[in-house]
Amino acid sequence: xxxxxxxxxxxxxxxxxxxxxxxxxxxxGEHSVVYGRPAIAAPLSGLxxxxxLTPHPGPLHIQAPAVGIDAPxxxxxxxxxxxxxxxxxxxxxxxxxxxxxxxxxxxxxxxxGLGSGAAVSTAIVRALAAxxxxxxxxGQVSALVYEVEKIYHxxxxxxxxxxxxxxxxxxxxxxxxxEPFSPRFPLPLLIADSGVSSPTREVVGDLRRRWExxxxxxAALFDRIAAEVEAARRAIEAGDPPELGMRMNRNxxxxxxxxxxxxxxxxxVEAARRAxxxxxxxxxxGWGGNVIALVDPLAAEEIERALREAGARNVWRxxxxxxxxxTGRVADxx
Ligand code: MEV
Numbered sequence: 001x002x003x004x005x006x007x008x009x010x011x012x013x014x015x016x017x018x019x020x021x022x023x024x025x026x027x028x029g030e031h032s033v034v035y036g037r038p039a040i041a042a043p044l045s046g047l048x049x050x051x052x053l054t055p056h057p058g059p060l061h062i063q064a065p066a067v068g069i070d071a072p073x074x075x076x077x078x079x080x081x082x083x084x085x086x087x088x089x090x091x092x093x094x095x096x097x098x099x100x101x102x103x104x105x106x107x108x109x110x111x112x113g114l115g116s117g118a119a120v121s122t123a124i125v126r127a128l129a130a131x132x133x134x135x136x137x138x139g140q141v142s143a144l145v146y147e148v149e150k151i152y153h154x155x156x157x158x159x160x161x162x163x164x165x166x167x168x169x170x171x172x173x174x175x176x177x178x179e180p181f182s183p184r185f186p187l188p189l190l191i192a193d194s195g196v197s198s199p200t201r202e203v204v205g206d207l208r209r210r211w212e213x214x215x216x217x218x219a220a221l222f223d224r225i226a227a228e229v230e231a232a233r234r235a236i237e238a239g240d241p242p243e244l245g246m247r248m249n250r251n252x253x254x255x256x257x258x259x260x261x262x263x264x265x266x267x268x269v270e271a272a273r274r275a276x277x278x279x280x281x282x283x284x285x286g287w288g289g290n291v292i293a294l295v296d297p298l299a300a301e302e303i304e305r306a307l308r309e310a311g312a313r314n315v316w317r318x319x320x321x322x323x324x325x326x327t328g329r330v331a332d333x334x
Pocket of ligand 1: 026
């Protein structure tokens with residue numbers, strides 16, 4: 001995995017530090033990745049969480065307008081996710097939280113499967129490290145963020161913090177070093193927000209209870225998903241979009257079988273396919289959140305329209321290419 005530090009995501013002017021982190025999208029393998037099977041994910045470099053640290057007397061003051069927080073750090077419970085990542089980072093680098101205002105702004109919709117929590121945590125680690133002149137390795141950032149993912153998710157696989165901290169497309173197996181992948185062709189994706197929130201912790205917990213009652217059944221389904229992920233990886237490396245699309249379609253059917261889809265997600269998937277997508281599936285934890293569609297760029301507009309007509313709240317376009325993806329908003333109906 002590349003080891004480029006975090007300097008590219010950090011800037012500073014007159015004592016103010018600004019750091020950011022990308023959202024993420026899971027291309028294939030969500031949920032089964034929690035049970036040791038492989039998954040593929042990519043950063044959404046154009047959709048970011050940003051943290052600004054501005055010098056200010058007194059204890060670190062947190063401003064996160066999107067979640068209604070405007071308070072000094074000592075007033076937040078220590079297991080509150082923002083407080084936790086700040087305290088963990090300070091402890092890790094052996095410094096005291098700075099005398100500053102830490103302001104969080106994010107373009108990433110919350111609870112939609114696009115990694116907003118992990119991106120905010122990553123941007124906080126990068127900003128605090130920069131404040132103290134440290135250049136953390138992505139692996140360190142990922143490990144710190146993972147600790148906070150446990151608060152959000154319960155039993156996270158680690159894929160979200162990994163893809164966001166490294167900001168590269170990855171093939172990921174829990175407990176192993178992440179492997180970057182280089183598509184032979186850009187992957188033009190539409191990301192459609194159902195507008196329904198995706199409660200990762202509950203969906204993952206619900207699946208775990210069902211898995212506990214019938215582990216053999218679910219293990220077989222996870223193995224079938226793993227086979228789709230492996231075939232998708234070969235399709236990405238070989239430059240075969242129709243094959244990749246077919247694998248995404250099959251992955252969605254298996255996600256339905258494990259009980260993490262919903263009527264609204266199935267409707268969006270169906271609309272994308274009918275309008276000509278090469279493949280479409282839910283992405284992330286499911287029940288709500290987002291659907292992704294692999295598209296021919298010439299058909300993107302038509303498919304985007306079909307997704308909106310089927311009820312998508314927002315639609316983003318991203319090209320997962322060779323290393324960097326750009327995300328542009330093609331529609332905003334929020
Ligand atoms: C959430 O983005 C992905 C899940 O597979 C959970 C995890 O991997 O921790 C649903």
